[in-house]
Amino acid sequence: MTLLVHLTAAKNIRSVRRVGIRAESHGRGGGTGVYCVPVLPSYQMTYQWGRELRRGGQRTFVAVHFRIPDDEMVWVGHYNSDPVRLASAEAAALVAQQEDARGYELFVPRPIQVREIHRVRRVNQVTGWRYMPNAHGKPPCGCPVCIPPGQYGGTKIRKAYEDSFNS
Template identity: 65%
Template sequence: MTLFTHLTSADDVRSIRRAGVRARSRGYEGTAGVFCLPILPSYQLTHQWGRELRRGGRRTMVAVDFRLPDDEPVSVGRYGRAHQELPSAEAAALIAGCEDARGYEVFVSRAIGAKEIHRVRGVNRVTGWRYMPDAHGRFPCPCPGCLRRGEYGSAKIRQAAESRGY
Protein backbone atom coordinates (compact mmCIF):
# COMPACT_ATOMS: atom_id res chain seq x y z
CA MET A 1 0.00 0.00 0.00
CA THR A 2 1.41 3.36 -1.08
CA LEU A 3 0.90 6.42 1.14
CA PHE A 4 -0.30 9.61 -0.60
CA THR A 5 -1.33 13.04 0.67
CA HIS A 6 -4.03 15.42 -0.56
CA LEU A 7 -4.06 19.11 0.45
CA THR A 8 -7.40 20.70 1.17
CA SER A 9 -9.09 23.42 3.20
CA ALA A 10 -9.38 22.91 6.96
CA ASP A 11 -13.10 23.72 6.64
CA ASP A 12 -13.64 20.27 5.06
CA VAL A 13 -12.11 18.17 7.88
CA ARG A 14 -15.39 17.00 9.46
CA SER A 15 -16.82 15.96 6.11
CA ILE A 16 -13.60 14.18 5.12
CA ARG A 17 -13.41 12.18 8.35
CA ARG A 18 -17.05 11.16 7.95
CA ALA A 19 -17.28 10.43 4.20
CA GLY A 20 -13.76 10.65 2.73
CA VAL A 21 -12.40 12.95 0.02
CA ARG A 22 -14.91 13.67 -2.72
CA ALA A 23 -13.86 13.45 -6.36
CA ARG A 24 -14.57 17.06 -7.27
CA SER A 25 -11.39 18.01 -9.16
CA ARG A 26 -11.21 17.53 -12.91
CA GLY A 27 -8.29 15.77 -14.55
CA TYR A 28 -6.91 16.57 -17.98
CA GLU A 29 -9.30 14.11 -19.63
CA GLY A 30 -12.27 15.68 -17.85
CA THR A 31 -12.75 12.83 -15.37
CA ALA A 32 -13.56 13.56 -11.74
CA GLY A 33 -11.01 12.61 -9.13
CA VAL A 34 -8.50 13.70 -6.49
CA PHE A 35 -5.08 15.35 -6.93
CA CYS A 36 -2.40 14.12 -4.55
CA LEU A 37 1.32 13.42 -4.13
CA PRO A 38 3.17 10.50 -2.57
CA ILE A 39 4.67 11.15 0.85
CA LEU A 40 8.36 11.69 0.16
CA PRO A 41 11.34 12.18 2.51
CA SER A 42 11.31 15.88 1.59
CA TYR A 43 8.53 17.78 3.38
CA GLN A 44 8.77 20.59 0.82
CA LEU A 45 8.27 18.28 -2.18
CA THR A 46 5.42 16.41 -0.52
CA HIS A 47 3.52 19.64 0.24
CA GLN A 48 4.75 21.69 -2.74
CA TRP A 49 1.25 22.67 -3.91
CA GLY A 50 0.27 24.27 -0.58
CA ARG A 51 1.37 27.79 -1.32
CA GLU A 52 -0.19 27.79 -4.78
CA LEU A 53 -3.50 26.45 -3.44
CA ARG A 54 -3.57 29.28 -0.87
CA ARG A 55 -3.59 31.79 -3.71
CA GLY A 56 -7.09 30.51 -4.56
CA GLY A 57 -8.48 31.76 -1.24
CA ARG A 58 -7.90 28.79 1.02
CA ARG A 59 -6.13 30.06 4.12
CA THR A 60 -5.85 27.16 6.55
CA MET A 61 -4.77 23.95 4.86
CA VAL A 62 -4.66 20.37 6.08
CA ALA A 63 -3.05 17.27 4.58
CA VAL A 64 -5.16 14.14 4.22
CA ASP A 65 -2.87 11.10 4.18
CA PHE A 66 -4.39 7.98 2.61
CA ARG A 67 -3.28 4.60 1.32
CA LEU A 68 -3.83 3.22 -2.17
CA PRO A 69 -3.23 -0.35 -3.32
CA ASP A 70 0.11 -0.63 -5.14
CA ASP A 71 -1.55 -1.81 -8.37
CA GLU A 72 -4.27 0.88 -8.56
CA PRO A 73 -3.96 2.90 -11.80
CA VAL A 74 -3.29 6.65 -11.39
CA SER A 75 -2.24 9.43 -13.77
CA VAL A 76 1.13 11.03 -13.06
CA GLY A 77 3.02 13.89 -14.70
CA ARG A 78 4.08 17.50 -14.44
CA TYR A 79 1.51 20.26 -14.18
CA GLY A 80 0.42 21.45 -17.62
CA ARG A 81 2.00 18.53 -19.47
CA ALA A 82 0.77 15.15 -20.66
CA HIS A 83 0.27 12.56 -17.93
CA GLN A 84 0.85 8.83 -18.12
CA GLU A 85 -1.17 6.12 -16.42
CA LEU A 86 0.85 3.96 -14.02
CA PRO A 87 0.17 1.81 -10.96
CA SER A 88 0.31 3.91 -7.78
CA ALA A 89 3.56 2.32 -6.53
CA GLU A 90 5.34 3.04 -9.84
CA ALA A 91 4.00 6.62 -9.87
CA ALA A 92 5.40 7.19 -6.37
CA ALA A 93 8.75 5.68 -7.41
CA LEU A 94 8.84 7.88 -10.54
CA ILE A 95 8.40 11.07 -8.51
CA ALA A 96 10.78 9.94 -5.75
CA GLY A 97 13.46 9.14 -8.34
CA CYS A 98 13.29 12.50 -10.14
CA GLU A 99 16.18 14.89 -9.75
CA ASP A 100 13.71 17.81 -9.68
CA ALA A 101 10.24 16.64 -8.61
CA ARG A 102 8.75 20.14 -8.39
CA GLY A 103 5.56 20.49 -10.39
CA TYR A 104 4.62 16.80 -10.40
CA GLU A 105 1.10 15.72 -9.54
CA VAL A 106 -0.79 12.45 -9.23
CA PHE A 107 -4.45 12.15 -10.16
CA VAL A 108 -6.67 9.39 -8.75
CA SER A 109 -9.82 9.14 -10.87
CA ARG A 110 -12.18 8.28 -8.02
CA ALA A 111 -13.14 9.45 -4.55
CA ILE A 112 -11.09 8.41 -1.51
CA GLY A 113 -13.18 6.51 1.04
CA ALA A 114 -13.13 7.33 4.73
CA LYS A 115 -11.68 3.89 5.53
CA GLU A 116 -8.68 4.56 3.26
CA ILE A 117 -7.67 7.68 5.19
CA HIS A 118 -4.64 7.19 7.42
CA ARG A 119 -4.71 10.60 9.15
CA VAL A 120 -5.59 14.29 8.76
CA ARG A 121 -2.95 16.78 9.90
CA GLY A 122 -2.06 20.46 9.68
CA VAL A 123 0.63 21.70 7.29
CA ASN A 124 3.25 24.46 7.39
CA ARG A 125 1.94 27.75 6.02
CA VAL A 126 4.90 28.75 3.84
CA THR A 127 5.78 25.54 2.03
CA GLY A 128 5.97 25.42 -1.75
CA TRP A 129 6.22 27.68 -4.75
CA ARG A 130 3.82 30.23 -6.22
CA TYR A 131 2.57 30.30 -9.81
CA MET A 132 4.89 27.46 -10.99
CA PRO A 133 8.30 25.99 -10.19
CA ASP A 134 11.18 28.27 -11.24
CA ALA A 135 8.89 31.31 -11.48
CA HIS A 136 11.49 33.62 -9.91
CA GLY A 137 12.78 36.16 -12.41
CA ARG A 138 9.86 35.62 -14.81
CA PHE A 139 7.19 38.29 -15.22
CA PRO A 140 3.72 36.97 -14.16
CA CYS A 141 1.07 36.59 -16.86
CA PRO A 142 -1.31 39.59 -16.58
CA CYS A 143 -4.27 37.99 -18.40
CA PRO A 144 -7.58 37.80 -16.47
CA GLY A 145 -7.45 33.99 -16.45
CA CYS A 146 -4.12 33.90 -14.61
CA LEU A 147 -4.34 37.07 -12.53
CA ARG A 148 -7.72 37.73 -10.93
CA ARG A 149 -8.90 41.19 -9.91
CA GLY A 150 -8.42 41.91 -6.22
CA GLU A 151 -5.57 39.45 -5.88
CA TYR A 152 -2.61 40.76 -3.92
CA GLY A 153 -0.35 42.85 -6.18
CA SER A 154 -2.53 42.37 -9.27
CA ALA A 155 -2.95 46.08 -10.04
CA LYS A 156 0.81 46.63 -9.95
CA ILE A 157 1.41 43.64 -12.26
CA ARG A 158 -1.23 44.86 -14.75
CA GLN A 159 0.26 48.39 -14.77
CA ALA A 160 3.76 47.02 -15.38
CA ALA A 161 2.42 44.83 -18.20
CA GLU A 162 0.70 47.82 -19.85
CA SER A 163 3.90 49.87 -19.70
CA ARG A 164 5.76 46.97 -21.38
CA GLY A 165 3.17 46.81 -24.15
CA TYR A 166 1.46 43.50 -23.29
Protein backbone atom coordinates in the same frame (compact mmCIF):
# COMPACT_ATOMS: atom_id res chain seq x y z
CA MET B 1 -0.08 0.21 -0.43
CA THR B 2 1.00 3.59 -1.80
CA LEU B 3 0.90 6.48 0.70
CA LEU B 4 -0.35 9.71 -0.87
CA VAL B 5 -1.27 13.14 0.48
CA HIS B 6 -4.07 15.49 -0.57
CA LEU B 7 -4.22 19.12 0.59
CA THR B 8 -7.64 20.45 1.46
CA ALA B 9 -9.08 23.47 3.25
CA ALA B 10 -9.08 23.16 7.05
CA LYS B 11 -12.83 23.77 7.07
CA ASN B 12 -13.27 20.39 5.31
CA ILE B 13 -11.76 18.28 8.13
CA ARG B 14 -15.10 17.11 9.56
CA SER B 15 -16.43 16.16 6.14
CA VAL B 16 -13.26 14.26 5.23
CA ARG B 17 -13.36 12.28 8.46
CA ARG B 18 -17.04 11.48 7.95
CA VAL B 19 -17.25 10.59 4.22
CA GLY B 20 -13.68 10.68 2.87
CA ILE B 21 -12.40 12.87 0.03
CA ARG B 22 -14.97 13.61 -2.65
CA ALA B 23 -13.99 13.32 -6.30
CA GLU B 24 -14.68 16.97 -7.14
CA SER B 25 -11.59 17.96 -9.11
CA HIS B 26 -11.66 17.71 -12.89
CA GLY B 27 -8.76 15.86 -14.44
CA ARG B 28 -7.33 16.68 -17.83
CA GLY B 29 -8.78 13.40 -19.13
CA GLY B 30 -12.31 14.65 -18.51
CA GLY B 31 -13.29 12.67 -15.39
CA THR B 32 -13.46 13.70 -11.76
CA GLY B 33 -11.14 12.58 -9.00
CA VAL B 34 -8.64 13.66 -6.36
CA TYR B 35 -5.31 15.43 -6.92
CA CYS B 36 -2.52 14.30 -4.64
CA VAL B 37 1.24 13.84 -4.27
CA PRO B 38 3.17 10.83 -2.96
CA VAL B 39 4.66 11.20 0.50
CA LEU B 40 8.36 11.81 -0.18
CA PRO B 41 11.37 12.02 2.17
CA SER B 42 11.44 15.80 1.64
CA TYR B 43 8.80 17.81 3.54
CA GLN B 44 9.16 20.59 0.97
CA MET B 45 8.41 18.26 -1.96
CA THR B 46 5.55 16.47 -0.22
CA TYR B 47 3.64 19.66 0.64
CA GLN B 48 4.86 21.73 -2.32
CA TRP B 49 1.38 22.68 -3.55
CA GLY B 50 0.35 24.40 -0.30
CA ARG B 51 1.52 27.90 -1.12
CA GLU B 52 0.22 27.83 -4.69
CA LEU B 53 -3.20 26.62 -3.53
CA ARG B 54 -3.40 29.54 -1.09
CA ARG B 55 -3.54 31.88 -4.08
CA GLY B 56 -7.12 30.64 -4.63
CA GLY B 57 -8.27 32.48 -1.50
CA GLN B 58 -8.29 29.67 1.07
CA ARG B 59 -5.82 30.46 3.83
CA THR B 60 -5.47 27.34 5.98
CA PHE B 61 -4.84 23.87 4.57
CA VAL B 62 -4.52 20.43 6.12
CA ALA B 63 -2.90 17.33 4.70
CA VAL B 64 -4.97 14.16 4.32
CA HIS B 65 -2.70 11.11 4.09
CA PHE B 66 -4.31 8.07 2.49
CA ARG B 67 -3.32 4.70 1.08
CA ILE B 68 -4.44 3.10 -2.17
CA PRO B 69 -3.46 -0.28 -3.65
CA ASP B 70 -0.10 -0.34 -5.46
CA ASP B 71 -1.69 -1.65 -8.66
CA GLU B 72 -4.48 0.96 -8.86
CA MET B 73 -4.21 3.04 -12.03
CA VAL B 74 -3.69 6.80 -11.61
CA TRP B 75 -2.64 9.69 -13.83
CA VAL B 76 0.77 11.25 -13.13
CA GLY B 77 2.76 14.10 -14.63
CA HIS B 78 4.00 17.65 -14.31
CA TYR B 79 1.16 20.17 -13.98
CA ASN B 80 1.88 21.76 -17.38
CA SER B 81 2.39 18.56 -19.41
CA ASP B 82 0.20 15.68 -20.49
CA PRO B 83 -0.18 13.08 -17.73
CA VAL B 84 0.46 9.36 -18.24
CA ARG B 85 -1.52 6.49 -16.76
CA LEU B 86 0.49 4.27 -14.40
CA ALA B 87 -0.05 2.04 -11.39
CA SER B 88 0.10 4.10 -8.17
CA ALA B 89 3.37 2.52 -7.00
CA GLU B 90 5.01 3.22 -10.37
CA ALA B 91 3.66 6.77 -10.36
CA ALA B 92 5.02 7.42 -6.84
CA ALA B 93 8.40 6.01 -7.89
CA LEU B 94 8.40 8.21 -11.01
CA VAL B 95 7.88 11.34 -8.90
CA ALA B 96 10.40 10.23 -6.25
CA GLN B 97 13.16 9.68 -8.81
CA GLN B 98 12.84 13.17 -10.33
CA GLU B 99 15.78 15.45 -9.69
CA ASP B 100 13.31 18.31 -9.13
CA ALA B 101 9.85 16.96 -8.29
CA ARG B 102 8.25 20.40 -7.95
CA GLY B 103 5.08 20.64 -9.99
CA TYR B 104 4.41 16.89 -10.22
CA GLU B 105 0.97 15.63 -9.28
CA LEU B 106 -1.06 12.42 -9.25
CA PHE B 107 -4.73 12.22 -10.10
CA VAL B 108 -6.78 9.39 -8.60
CA PRO B 109 -9.95 9.13 -10.77
CA ARG B 110 -12.33 8.26 -7.93
CA PRO B 111 -13.25 9.40 -4.42
CA ILE B 112 -11.14 8.33 -1.44
CA GLN B 113 -13.06 6.29 1.13
CA VAL B 114 -12.83 6.93 4.88
CA ARG B 115 -11.24 3.51 5.47
CA GLU B 116 -8.36 4.48 3.12
CA ILE B 117 -7.45 7.60 5.12
CA HIS B 118 -4.34 7.12 7.23
CA ARG B 119 -4.28 10.48 9.05
CA VAL B 120 -5.16 14.16 8.83
CA ARG B 121 -2.54 16.67 9.94
CA ARG B 122 -1.84 20.38 9.91
CA VAL B 123 0.98 21.55 7.67
CA ASN B 124 3.24 24.59 7.39
CA GLN B 125 1.22 27.18 5.47
CA VAL B 126 4.16 28.81 3.67
CA THR B 127 5.79 25.70 2.21
CA GLY B 128 6.04 25.55 -1.56
CA TRP B 129 6.18 27.77 -4.58
CA ARG B 130 3.90 30.45 -6.02
CA TYR B 131 2.98 30.93 -9.67
CA MET B 132 5.32 28.13 -10.84
CA PRO B 133 8.46 26.30 -9.68
CA ASN B 134 11.61 28.44 -10.09
CA ALA B 135 9.53 31.62 -10.35
CA HIS B 136 12.01 33.75 -8.37
CA GLY B 137 13.44 36.48 -10.58
CA LYS B 138 10.84 36.02 -13.33
CA PRO B 139 7.91 38.42 -13.59
CA PRO B 140 4.55 36.67 -13.13
CA CYS B 141 2.18 36.37 -16.06
CA GLY B 142 -0.40 39.16 -15.83
CA CYS B 143 -3.08 37.66 -18.06
CA PRO B 144 -6.60 37.51 -16.57
CA VAL B 145 -6.40 33.73 -16.16
CA CYS B 146 -3.19 33.77 -14.09
CA ILE B 147 -4.01 36.94 -12.13
CA PRO B 148 -7.81 37.18 -11.70
CA PRO B 149 -9.41 40.48 -10.73
CA GLY B 150 -9.30 41.15 -7.00
CA GLN B 151 -6.11 39.22 -6.32
CA TYR B 152 -3.74 40.96 -3.92
CA GLY B 153 -1.21 42.97 -5.96
CA GLY B 154 -2.94 41.98 -9.20
CA THR B 155 -3.43 45.49 -10.56
CA LYS B 156 0.30 46.22 -10.46
CA ILE B 157 1.16 42.87 -12.10
CA ARG B 158 -1.48 43.29 -14.83
CA LYS B 159 -0.31 46.86 -15.56
CA ALA B 160 3.31 45.69 -16.00
CA TYR B 161 2.07 42.82 -18.21
CA GLU B 162 0.02 45.19 -20.42
CA ASP B 163 2.88 47.73 -20.61
CA SER B 164 5.20 44.99 -21.92
CA PHE B 165 2.99 44.74 -25.04
CA ASN B 166 2.83 48.52 -25.56
CA SER B 167 6.57 49.14 -25.52
